Amino acid sequence: MKITNYLLSALLMGTFACNSNPTKEKAEETKEPNIVIIFADDMGYGDLGTYGATQWETPNLDKLAHDGTRFTQFYVPHAVCSASRAALLTGAYANRLEIFGALDHSAKHGLNLEETTIAEMLKKKGYHTGIVGKWHLGHQPEFLPSQQGFDSYFGLPYSNDMWPHHPETKDYYPPLPLYEGDSVIKYLDEQSQLTTWYTEKAVSFIEENKEGPFFLYLAHSMPHVPLYVSDKFKGKSEQGLYGDVMMEIDWSVGQVRSKLEELGLADNTLIIFTSDNGPWLSYGGHAGTTGGLREGKGTSLDGGIRVPAIFTWPGHIPADKEQAQPAMTIDIFPTIAALTDSKLPDLKIDGRNIWPLIEGEKMEEKPYYAYYNRNELQAVIYGKWKVVYPHRYRTIPEGTEMRNDGFPVNYLYLEFEKKELYDMENDPSETTDVKDKYPEVMAQMDSLANIARADMGDALNKMDGPGLRKHGTIEEEK
Secondary structure, three states: OOOHHHHHHHHHHOOOOOOOOOOHHHHHHOOOOEEEEEEEOOOOOOOOHHHOOOOOOOHHHHHHHHOOEEEEEEEOOOOOHHHHHHHHHHOOOOOOOOOOOOOOOOOOEEOOOOOOOHHHHHHOOOOEEEEEEOOOOOOOHHHOHHHOOOOEEEEOOOOOOOOOOOOOOOOOOOOEEEEEOOEEEEEEOOOOOHHHHHHHHHHHHHHHOOOOOEEEEEEOOOOOOOOOOOOOOOOOOOOOHHHHHHHHHHHHHHHHHHHHHHOOOHHHEEEEEEEOOOOOHHHHHHOOOOOOOOOOOOOOOHHHHEEEEEEEOOOOOOOOEEEOOOEEHHHHHHHHHHHOOOOOOOOOOOOOOOHHHHOOOOOOOOOEEEEEOOOEEEEEEEOOEEEEOOOEEEEOOOOOOOOOOOOOOOOEEEEOOOOEEEEOOOOOOOOOOOOOOOHHHHHHHHHHHHHHHHHHOEHHHOEOOOOOOOOEEHHHHO
16 A cells, blocks of 8 residues: 555645535535434444344334445544544544543533534524534533534533433532523433433424524434433343334434425435444443444544444435445534535644545545544554554453443453554454554554644654644633
């Protein structure tokens, strides 16, 4: 594999962002499409039938995949909630925006208002914008969705386990608030109706904005623990509660598609389905599956950052396509910008327009970076290659008896003591280090890593970067 030209191009341009628009013909075909992003929480790569799930059924999601393009190597840049959501909504690595980890009720900061979200970009094009579900980019009034381009909001300000019933920290969290707009409408003591409420609000948003165009961001709280399911799906799966929850999320997707079809909007609506990171494996039977990938949430191994991803738009995206070329959630923002002829932000972003990939075609390879903790560059992905750099990571100790009651087992923390290179095409489980076999590839991967470090720094190498920006704080925004 030759990447010298890409390295030279990246060095000269100083950015990996791409603002290429579709062809004139394609732009005419995609005038003002409605856009629906459905974002699951802690859903594993192997949790959908079309990705190999066998103990529960996901017919609506399987049909969504059949009707469009299914990615087999789609990534999030951060295997944790807030950071992953910041990257999705802005098209930039969250460490560039100083958003790390998972913000809780004590956070005094959030996504800086100077950053542009997908909602803010589309509002300038006349879109009605709504979020239903989990926000997690700052719960203070200064950072709620209404301040970030959304016309309406119904959901939780952070993760559904950040409440007094947390199995490990019962005295830390306050009551869990449910928001509508900028106001708390109730505090939750149980969550069995949460997916149903989200679905009803999503369907109502579509109905209310059927004249369009609209952007709906449906960010499910499930299947993040604690798991809750309505009576409609309780006991429906072979696996148990997790499978029941997955079947209810699948039902929710079906309800959204049915409403679009009922209103005659399906042919003018792009639906994107993906997850914020991989499964929280320490919760055993209350966690999803990685489909054979290594480790899970909270790691930069593929079980933590490779997620299912489906793009469907009848008449515009070919049916029953599979895309094996890598892409990442940071690419969704610039792709939507290109489809809607929207201007990209003045502040640098990191994604590119991947419309050709969504159509099942090939594009020039691009490096993708996996960050965790406070600006640690832990891995680089380029085509079929992936390098993992020395860092501390977590795993389930071999022989651990897993639980199925909503309580986690303890992680064991280990060190990657040396960098390792994997051929992901032939070794998707990341078992065999091949850097000695491919020294030229290893050198080129190091060069790609150094470009990112020169821009955004790397805490593992005690490097700061000139491309970093500040998150918003209460003091700054007042």
